[in-house]
Amino acid sequence: MPNLFLDVTRLLSRLYDGLLPTGVDRVGLAYIDHYGARARAVLSERGYCTVLSERHSQMAFEWLRTSQRSKKNIKKLVAISCLDALRQSKIASGFLLHTSHNGIEFPRFYQALQKRNVDVVFMVHDLIPLTHAEYCRPLVDKAHATRMHTALAHAKGVIANSQVTLDSLTEEARRVNLPMLPSVVAHLASGIKPYKESARIIPTPYFVLLGTIEPRKNHWFLLHVWRRLVEQLGSAAPKLVVIGRRGWECENVVDMLERCAALKGVVIEEASCSDERLRNYLQHAQALLFPSFVEGYGMPLAEALALQVPVLASDIDVFHEIADDIPEYIDPLDGLGWLAHIKEYAQPESPARAAQLERVTRFREPTWARHFEQVDNFIGSLGA
Template sequence: MPVPSLAFDLTRLITRLRHPSPSGIDRVDLAYARHVLAQEGARFGLVSTPFGPRVLARPEALAIVEAVAAGWVEDLDADRDPVYRCLATTLGAGPAAGAAFPAPHRDTGWARRRIQARVTAGTLRARGPEALPPGTLYLHTSHLRLDRPGRFDWLYDRPDMRAVFFLHDLIPIDYPEYGRPGEAGRHRTRVETIARHAAHVLVNSRDVGERFQRHCAARGLAPRPVTVAHLGVEPVFRPAGQGPAFVPARPTFVACGTIEPRKNHLALLHLWRDLAARHGAETPRLVLVGRRGWEAENIIDLLERCPAVIDHVTEVSGLSSHGLAALLRSATALLMPSFAEGYGLPVVEAAACGLPVVASDLAVHREIGGAFAHVLDPLDGPGWRRAVEDLARPDSPFRRTLAGKLVDAALPSWTNHFARADDALARTICGPDA
C-alpha cells in the first residue's frame, strides 16, 4: 500500500547529466524516482538548494526525471547503440588494439542546458517545504548533499514528517585509502546526517546494514530500524538467445565498474600482461566497462603505455544498458576482483545473462552470489590466472560447472525490492510501533 503523501529528493538526478551513462547509485535513484512518482497518492519532487528545499508538483517532477533519463543512454537498444556496435565489430572481427570507439551519441551539453532551464523555471515557481501536506514522507535515495547537514535542518521544522534514507555503502569510512582525500570525514558526516533524521534506513545488502549499525554503535549514534532490499536486475539483462549478442573471435572476459583502485583493475592488467607472455596471440581479451575515475594513474599508465595490455585489453564507456546486456551475453565470464563493494550489481546482472562469474571473496559477494559465483581472494594472483585460463579453454568443464549453477539461481528483482521498500515506507509513516 503506497503511503498517502511522499516527497522524493530529485537533487542527484538533476546534477548527473554531465555523464553519458549513469553510475550504479544513479540507476537506483532513477528506479526509485520512476517507481514512487507513478504511485497513487500525493507525490512531489524536492530539490535541495542553498536557499532551502523547493517542492515541485508531480508533473514537473516527472518531466525532470524523464528529461534526465533521456540524457543518458539507458533506454537505447543494442542495435542502435554505436558504442556496442563498434565493440561487437571489433571483438568479433579482429584485434582489439587501436579500436576507435565513438563519442557518446547524446549531446549532453544541450540536454543539460534544457534540463537546467526546466529546473530553474520550476524552482522559481516552487514553494518551500510548507507546501507539503501534513504527514508527508521524505525519501532520499542517494548520498548527495548529506555531507552538508544544514541542508536537512528544515526537517526539524516539520516534526509531522518522517524521513527515510537509502544508504548504499560505508566504503569511504571502512576503506579510506580508496577514496579522495577527506572523503572518509565527509562520509562520516553523511552517516551522521542519516542517523540524526532517519525514521528508517534502506540498505542494499545485509553487509551494509550490519556495518551501519556497528558504526552507529561505535559513534554513539541512536540506532535506526533498517530494511535490507537487494537491488533488482533490469529486464534487459536476460540469457543468451533472448536478446542480441555476437560471437567474439577469442575468449572474452568483462569487468564492469569505474576505473579506480578499489575495483582492483591494476591486478587484472598485470594478470593480462602475464597471460600475454604465456599465450601470445591466443591471449584472451579483457573488456573494461566504465569511465575513468580517481587515483587511477597507475592503471591508466598500463592502459595507455603497456604493449601487452594495449594489444589485448579494450576500454569502453558510455554503453547503454541494452548494449551492456548484449556484451554480457557474448562474453566468456565476468571478473569482479574488487577489494570492497556495497552491493556489486554487475554480479547479478551477469548471472541474469547466463554469464559465469568470478568474484572477490567479499561478504556481500557471498550474500548475493554465493549460490553461483566462484570466489577468490582479490590478492590471489595465481588463482585468478588459473580461473581465467580454465574458463578460456574450449569446452571448459569449469565454465560448464559455473553456468550450470546459474540455471536455478534465484536472482533479485525490482519487484521484490520495491515490495520490501514499500512495506518499510508504509510501516514508517504509520509510526515506529506499526
C-alpha cells in the same frame, strides 16, 4: 500509503554534466519508475530544498526517464523549482526517499522538510570511505562520516542495499554512540533494461571487467594478470573488455592501459558504453570478472548472473550474500589463482565453466518488485 517525495538533485546534476548513470543513479531511476506517478520531486543545494508542484514533478520525472535530459530542460526545471519554493505549503504527512548519499550531511535539509511534515528515509549504499579510506580520495572519509552521522541523527529510517552494508552502518552508529534507526535490507535489481540478443562484438573468447576505474576495484592487479596471460599464451590469450569511466587515484591503471605494449589490442577499454552494448558484451563473455577488495553491494554480479553469465569474483562477504555458492570465489590478491581460473574459463569446453552454468540456474535474481515490496512494507511500518 503516505505522501512520497523523491530527491532528484544528484540525477539532474550528473545528467547536466553529460555523465552516464552509475549504479547509484540506476537506483534513483528505478525509484522514479516505481513511485514517480504518485510522488513529488525535491531539489536541494547545501541543505536548502524545494518541493516541486505535482505538475512540475511529473515534468521532471518524465525528463529523467526519457532522452529529454538536455541542459536547456534542466535549467528550466531549476528555474521552475525556485518559483515553486515561493509557494511552499504544509503537507498532511509524508516521507522523502533519498537514494543517493548527496546532500544528506546538512541538518537544515531535514529541518526544512520536517517543517512541512516530511520525514527522510535514506538509502545507504556503502560505508567504504569509513572502513577502507585508503581506497578513496583524500578527505572523503570525513565527508562520508558527516553524511552518515547527520542522517542517523535526523532521519526516520534507513534502507540498506545489503546486510553487509547495514552491519557496517550499525557498527558505525555504535562506535560514535548514535542510536540506530529502524532499517530494512532490500537487495537491488539489475539496472540494465532488457534487449534482444544480438551478434557478438568480439568473435574470439573474452572476459568483462565492469565498474568505474578506482583503486578498490583492483583493475591494476588484473591488468598484470593479463600481461602474464599474454606472455604465456601469445596471440591465443583471451581479450579483456574494461567497461567503465576513469575515476580517481587510478594513474597506475591508466599507465597500464595506455603504455603497456603487451596489452595493446588485447585489452579493450569502453569508457562510455550504452546499456545495449554492455548487455551484448556480458551475454557473450566467458565470464564477468569482479576482483574488488570491497563492495557495498556489487550490482554487476547480479546483472551477470541474471543473464546466466558465469562470474569469477573476490572472496568477500557481500558477494556470498548476493550469489551464495554460484560464482568461483578467489582471493583478490591471489594472482596465480586468477590466472588459472581465467585460462580454464577461456577454454571452449571448460568443465569448470560448464559446472558454474549449471549452478547459475539456481540463482534467485533480485527484482525491483521484491525490493519495492520490502520498501513499501517498511514505509508502512514507519507510518504506523
